[in-house]
Each structure stands twice: as C-alpha cells, then as structure tokens.
Amino acid sequence: MKKDEHFSEEQLNALVDGELDPEERSVLYNHSEHQPDLDMRICKQRKIKELVKHAYEDVPQVERPRARPLSRRGLFSTGLAAGILLAVGLVIGVVGHSLVERESLNGAAAVATRAVAERENYLLHVVSGDPEQMYAALEQARFLLDATGEGEVGHVEIIANERGIDLLRSDVTPFAREIADLQRQDVIFYACSRTIERLNEEGIEVVLVPDARQEYTAIDRVVSRMQQGWKYEKI
Amino acid sequence: MAASMIFGINQRRAFRKLICNCRERLYRMAYAWTHDPYLADDLVQQSIYKALSNQKQLKELGAAEAWLFRILSNCMKDHYRAKRDVVSPDNLVISESGTPERMTEQQQLVEKVQNAVRQLPLAQCQVVTLVDLEGFAYATVANILDIPVGTVMSRLCRGRRALKEHLIDVRPGVQAGRTATLTRVK
Numbered sequence: 001m002k003k004d005e006h007f008s009e010e011q012l013n014a015l016v017d018g019e020l021d022p023e024e025r026s027v028l029y030n031h032s033e034h035q036p037d038l039d040m041r042i043c044k045q046r047k048i049k050e051l052v053k054h055a056y057e058d059v060p061q062v063e064r065p066r067a068r069p070l071s072r073r074g075l076f077s078t079g080l081a082a083g084i085l086l087a088v089g090l091v092i093g094v095v096g097h098s099l100v101e102r103e104s105l106n107g108a109a110a111v112a113t114r115a116v117a118e119r120e121n122y123l124l125h126v127v128s129g130d131p132e133q134m135y136a137a138l139e140q141a142r143f144l145l146d147a148t149g150e151g152e153v154g155h156v157e158i159i160a161n162e163r164g165i166d167l168l169r170s171d172v173t174p175f176a177r178e179i180a181d182l183q184r185q186d187v188i189f190y191a192c193s194r195t196i197e198r199l200n201e202e203g204i205e206v207v208l209v210p211d212a213r214q215e216y217t218a219i220d221r222v223v224s225r226m227q228q229g230w231k232y233e234k235i
Numbered sequence: 236m237a238a239s240m241i242f243g244i245n246q247r248r249a250f251r252k253l254i255c256n257c258r259e260r261l262y263r264m265a266y267a268w269t270h271d272p273y274l275a276d277d278l279v280q281q282s283i284y285k286a287l288s289n290q291k292q293l294k295e296l297g298a299a300e301a302w303l304f305r306i307l308s309n310c311m312k313d314h315y316r317a318k319r320d321v322v323s324p325d326n327l328v329i330s331e332s333g334t335p336e337r338m339t340e341q342q343q344l345v346e347k348v349q350n351a352v353r354q355l356p357l358a359q360c361q362v363v364t365l366v367d368l369e370g371f372a373y374a375t376v377a378n379i380l381d382i383p384v385g386t387v388m389s390r391l392c393r394g395r396r397a398l399k400e401h402l403i404d405v406r407p408g409v410q411a412g413r414t415a416t417l418t419r420v421k
Contacts, residue, residue, distance in 0.1 A: 009392045017366055017391075019373055048398050052367040055348035059266040062276040127284075219280040222287070223258065226251040234288050 007031070007038060012045045121155045123225045125218060125234040129163030131174055137167075137235045138178045145185050157225070158182075161192030161218040164235075165199070168212045179209055192218040246296055253299050254283055260369065261307050267364040268311055270353050278314065282307040301371070305379045308361065315357075351401035359394030362387055 007028065014020050015028050032039040126137050141156055158167075166172045168191045173179070179189060193214045196206045208214075215221045222232055261282060265275035285306050293302055352360055358380075365376045366387075373391075377384045 009396065010388050013388065013391055013395060014373075017373070044399060044403070045395065048395050048402065049367050051344075051348045051402055052352060052363060052398070055345045055352070056263055056267050056364070056368055059263050059275075060272045061262075062272045217276075217280060219283055223255050223283070227255055232251075232287060234284060 007041075009045075012042055015042065016046045016049055121225075121228075121230045122157075123222065123230050123232045124156065124158045125222060125232065126158060126160040126164035126167050127162045127234060129166045133235055134164070134167045134173075134175060135178075138175055138182060141182055141187055142178075145182075145187070155186070155188075157188045157190060157221070159190040159192065159215065159218050159221050161195045165191055165195045165206070168208050170207045170209045173209060176209055179212075183211055188213065190215045190218075190221055192216075194218075247290075249296055250290060250293070250299060253296070254286060254303065257300060257303050258283065261303060264304065264364060264368060265307060265311065267352065267368060268357065268360060270349065274314070278307060278310045281310045285310065301375050301379050304365065304369070304371075305381070308380055348398075348402060351398050354401070355394050355397055359390045359397070362390040363394040363398070366391060 011020075011028065015025060020028070028038075028042075032042055124137050124141060126134060128134070137158060141158060145156070160167045167175065168179070168189055170176065183189065189209070189212045191206075191208055191212050191214050193216045195218075196214070199206050226232055258279060261279045262275055265278045265282075266272060269275050269278070282303065286303055293299055352363065355363065361380060362376055365371045365379060366373070371379070373384050373387045376387045380387070382390075
C-alpha cells in the first residue's frame with residue numbers, strides 16, 4: 001500500500017478540487033481509510049478551501065448614491081423603456097475625419113433603419129475627450145433622429161464619463177449648442193458622477209451643461225439599459 | 236459559422252444578460268485580488284466596458300465567463316503595471332490592513348482568512364481564489380491567466396501551503412456558530 005507521504009500536495013489539491021477521475025479518487029480515499037495522517041491532510045486541504053470560500057461570501061460593497069432626480073421636462077419617466085429608436089454608426093473614431101463623417105452617415109442610416117424595424121433603443125457612451133469623437137456621437141444621434149421621422153416614438157440617451165465628461169462640461173465643451181439642440185429633440189444626456197467626483201478631488205470644479213443629468217456610474221446606466229434590451233455602443 | 240454566433244440578436248441578449256449576472260462574481264473576485272472595494276469596482280467597470288466593446292472577439296457564448304475573468308485579470312495587471320512599473324504584478328503582495336479591535340468571531344475569522352490571502356503573492360492569490368471562489372477547473376484557470384496547467388497546480392500548492400501556515404490554528408469552534416445556523420446546502 002502506498003504510504004501517506006507518497007501522495008503529493010498537488011494530488012490532494014486535485015482531489016479536493018474535483019480534478020481527479022473516479023478511479024484516482026477511489027485510490028486516494030481507500031488509502032485515507034487506513035491512514036489517519038493522509039485523512040488529516042485531506043481534511044486540512046479541504047478546510048483551507050472552505051475557509052477561503054467562506055471569507056469572501058459577503059464582501060464589502062461600494063456605496064452608490066441613487067441617480068439624481070430629473071431636473072427638467074420629462075417626456076417620459078425614466079422607467080419607460082419604450083421610446084425612440086436611434087442608432088450608432090459602426091466605424092467612428094479610428095479613421096480620418098472625412099471618413100468618419102461619411103461612414104457615420106451610412107452606418108447610422110443603416111442602423112437607424114434596422115432599429116425602426118426592430119423597435120430598439122440605443123445608448124451611446126462617450127469616453128473619449130477627442131472633440132472629433134464627441135462630434136461624431138452627436139452627429140449620429142442627429143442622423144438617427146432624422147431617420148426615425150416625425151411622429152415616431154423614440155428614445156436615445158448619451159452618457160459621458162472618463163475624458164468624455166468634457167462633452168458635458170459647460171466651460172469646456174465645444175458643443176453646447178448641439179447638445180441643447182438634441183435635448184430639444186428629447187435626447188437625454190447623462191454625466192457620470194463618479195468621474196465628476198474624481199475631477200473634484202483633483203481640484204477641478206465641474207459645471208454641467210443645462211439639463212444634463214447624473215448617474216453615479218456610467219456602467220450602472222449601461223447595465224440597466226441593457227437589461228431593458230437597449231442597444232449599446234461605446235464611442 | 237462560429238464567429239457570427241455571438242452576433243445574433245438572441246446571442247447578444249444572452250451575452251448581455253450573462254455580463255449582468257456575472258457582475259457580482261467579478262466584483263467578489265476583484266475584491267479578493269485587491270481587498271479594495273473602490274478599486275475592485277473600478278476594475279469590474281473597466282472589464283465590462285472592455286467586454287462590451289470587444290464582444291466580437293468572443294467566438295462562443297460558452298466561453299464567455301472565463302473570458303470575462305480573463306479581462307478582469309488583465310485589467311488588474313494593467314492597473315498595477317501603471318502603478319508600479321518595476322515590480323512584476325505577479326509578485327506583488329497587497330499590503331496588510333489593520334485589524335479592528337472589536338469584531339465578532341465570524342468577522343475575526345473572515346478577517347484572518349482575508350489577511351492570509353492578502354499576504355499571498357498576487358499570482359498565487361489569483362489561482363487560489365479562481366479555484367476556491369469560482370470553482371473553475373485548473374484548465375479554465377490556466378486559460379484565464381494565460382499560464383500552463385502545471386503552473387496553476389504549483390501556484391495553488393504554494394498558495395494553499397502558505398494559507399495553511401497562517402490558518403492552521405483556526406479552531407473549529409470558531410465555525411461552530413455557522414454550522415449551527417446552517418440554512419442551505421447545495
């Protein structure tokens with residue numbers, strides 16, 4: 001019979017982790033019945049595994065403030081998921097400006113048509129501080145609004161975080177007029193409060209453009225909208 | 236065509252749902268690796284962004300969970316590389332936190348185990364937690380961390396050995412309260 005010390009720690013780990021096949025398991029268990037030391041070693045391996053699992057069952061969560069209440073007109077309540085159908089182009093950002101413009105047109109039009117057919121809503125997520133990217137996002141939203149046509153129920157949201165927060169900073173954004181124009185067409189803009197907090201910690205005061213709302217984290221909005229079946233595109 | 240599987244409407248929905256469902260698990264893992272709730276939350280956010288942005292790279296939905304944890308691991312390595320470009324993230328040991336003076340036995344046990352895990356080199360900590368918290372197979376852990384299965388086994392071995400040294404004195408009695416209040420079994 002194999003002695004206890006002939007079973008390596010790797011083998012015992014494999015046993016407690018379910019990595020051994022039934023035959024190998026049987027061999028080890030048979031030995032452990034007659035070798036208390038081996039039995040004890042197996043128990044210790046299992047105990048360590050259980051302790052680790054137990055120690056992380058309830059981990060501390062980051063406290064997240066709830067999203068701030070709406071600051072202005074509400075065409076729809078936030079819970080109303082049905083809405084306008086907007087879309088995002090497929091190829092923004094990495095190509096030159098003219099190419100971006102042209103492809104945004106084509107891409108947005110194509111996606112808009114599909115969106116109308118599928119009745120899908122879209123969330124655009126701006127993370128880049130590059131004005132060209134910001135403009136591309138705004139343009140796509142506009143193209144899509146045009147594509148849905150008057151009388152269509154539609155909904156689009158644009159959320160900005162990281163460097164993309166500059167899009168919604170009233171003292172920084174080069175697109176205040178475009179944003180206001182889109183807001184008049186019921187596009188809703190959200191800023192990530194977490195990003196704002198970070199900027200505040202760096203001594204930067206953030207003043208948002210009028211009617212921009214806040215969500216504690218962009219990912220909260222993304223996940224919540226996705227759960228409601230919205231389309232998501234990061235720009 | 237396998238590559239297009241994930242891009243069907245149903246698959247995309249399933250993928251989004253999976254990401255939502257995995258979020259807590261990703262957070263728990265990130266917390267076990269960093270022991271910093273805010274950093275863990277940031278890493279999970281980054282991971283989800285990356286997963287959503289790069290979902291076209293995912294060939295099959297069945298591999299999505301491991302893929303998400305792989306992204307999380309890469310995000311964390313990137314984070315520590317950016318913070319400390321001299322020390323390899325694999326050898327990094329997350330600093331030990333202070334021990335609160337008044338804690339229940341349950342809290343003391345959790346704190347003791349977490350302190351022991353915190354003292355492991357990150358490479359060992361990752362293997363131990365991926366196996367113990369998520370129950371991933373060694374081959375899956377190897378895939379997530381992009382290391383050979385043999386390395387997974389040796390890191391696991393060293394990690395558990397170190398944990399045993401720290402935790403071997405944990406008395407069974409400390410856990411008695413939990414046993415007495417057992418409310419569910421698998």
